[in-house]
Amino acid sequence: MRFVCKQLTQQNIPFITSLSRPIYENEDGSLKKQGDIIRLPLLATTLRKLAAEGAKAFYNGSLTPDIIADLKDGYGTNIIDSYDLLHYRFGLS
Numbered sequence: 001m002r003f004v005c006k007q008l009t010q011q012n013i014p015f016i017t018s019l020s021r022p023i024y025e026n027e028d029g030s031l032k033k034q035g036d037i038i039r040l041p042l043l044a045t046t047l048r049k050l051a052a053e054g055a056k057a058f059y060n061g062s063l064t065p066d067i068i069a070d071l072k073d074g075y076g077t078n079i080i081d082s083y084d085l086l087h088y089r090f091g092l093s
Contacts, residue, residue, distance in 0.1 A: 060086045 023038055025031060031037070046066075049057045057063045064082050071080055 058085070059088060 018024065022040060023032075026036070046063060049062055053061050056065065060082075064085055068080070068082055
């Protein structure tokens with residue numbers, strides 16, 4: 001993994017994004033080593049909200065604004081908005 005990260009970084013390929021940085025890098029920018037503890041407090045908060053509120057938190061609840069903001073940050077535009085999440089229906093055929 002260290003080799004892959006180094007090669008991609010040298011080629012200016014954004015392998016490590018702002019969302020994945022805590023997984024691969026320490027606060028000082030050095031790469032994590034085997035055995036290092038990975039803490040993802042935002043993921044923990046998200047999972048707690050989903051456990052407490054169920055799917056509503058995602059589609060029409062406390063997580064909806066964060067999901068829309070993350071999509072905008074990642075793609076530069078809102079390809080999905082809160083209306084889309086609210087009216088999404090899942091079905092099997």
